[in-house]
Amino acid sequence: MNSIVIAIDGPAASGKGTVSKAISEKLKFHYLDTGKLYRVIGAKYLEGHEPISVAKNLKTDDLDNYDLQKPDIAKAASEIAAIPEVRASLLKFQQNFSRKMPGAVLDGRDIGTIVCPDAKIKIFLTASLEARAYRRYLELQKTDKELKLETIIDQIKERDERDKTRSSSPLIAASDAKVFDTSNLSIKEAIDHVLYYIQTKI
Ligand code: DC
Numbered sequence: 293m294n295s296i297v298i299a300i301d302g303p304a305a306s307g308k309g310t311v312s313k314a315i316s317e318k319l320k321f322h323y324l325d326t327g328k329l330y331r332v333i334g335a336k337y338l339e340g341h342e343p344i345s346v347a348k349n350l351k352t353d354d355l356d357n358y359d360l361q362k363p364d365i366a367k368a369a370s371e372i373a374a375i376p377e378v379r380a381s382l383l384k385f386q387q388n389f390s391r392k393m394p395g396a397v398l399d400g401r402d403i404g405t406i407v408c409p410d411a412k413i414k415i416f417l418t419a420s421l422e423a424r425a426y427r428r429y430l431e432l433q434k435t436d437k438e439l440k441l442e443t444i445i446d447q448i449k450e451r452d453e454r455d456k457t458r459s460s461s462p463l464i465a466a467s468d469a470k471v472f473d474t475s476n477l478s479i480k481e482a483i484d485h486v487l488y489y490i491q492t493k494i
Pocket of ligand 1: 451
C-alpha cells in the first residue's frame with residue numbers, strides 16, 4: 293500500500309504552513325515544511341558555507357538550530373533555492389519523507405510539480421500581496437517593533453519574483469492542483485475549506 297501524499301504549494305506567507313500543520317494533525321499524517329530545508333541552507337550560506345555542499349550533507353538536527361523566520365534568512369533561502377544542485381540534493385530526502393505511512397503533508401513551492409508529481413491531493417494556496425505582507429508583519433512585529441509594512445511588502449514581492457522566475461522548479465500551481473485564495477479568509481476558515489476539499493478526495 294502507498295502512503296497518501298498531500299502536496300501544498302504557494303507563495304510566501306500564503307498560510308500554507310499553518311494550514312498544512314493543522315491538516316497533518318487532524319489526519320494524523322507526517323508533516324514536512326520543505327521551506328525549512330532551504331532556510332537552513334540559507335542560514336549556513338550567510339555564515340560563509342558553500343550552499344551545494346551544505347545541501348549534500350544536510351542533517352535533520354540542523355533544522356532546529358536557527359531562528360529561521362528572520363527576513364535575511366528568508367532572502368538567502370530564496371537565493372540558494374535557485375541553484376539546481378541544491379534542489380537536486382534535497383529531492384530524495386523530500387521524496388523519502390512523502391512515503392511515510394499512513395500519509396504525509398508536504399508544503400513548499402514545487403511539491404505538486406516536481407517533488408511529488410503523483411500526489412493524490414494537490415493544493416495551491418495563494419493570497420494577495422497585501423494580505424500576505426500584513427500577516428507576516430503581525431508575526432514579525434512580535435520580535436521586531438521597528439519593522440515597517442512597506443519593507444515587508446518589498447521583501448515578499450522580491451522573493452515571489454525570484455521564486456516564480458527561476459529556471460529550476462519555479463513556483464507554479466500544478467495543472468491538477470486545487471487553488472484556494474485565502475486573502476479574505478481567517479486561518480480557521482482556510483483550514484476548514486482545505487480540509488473539506490481533502491475529505492471529498494480521500
Ligand atoms: O516557504 P518558505 O517561505 O519557508 O520558503 C523559503 C524559501 O525557500 C522560498 O522563498 C523558496 C524556497 N523554497 C523552494 O524553493 N522550494 C520549496 N519546496 C520550499 C521553499
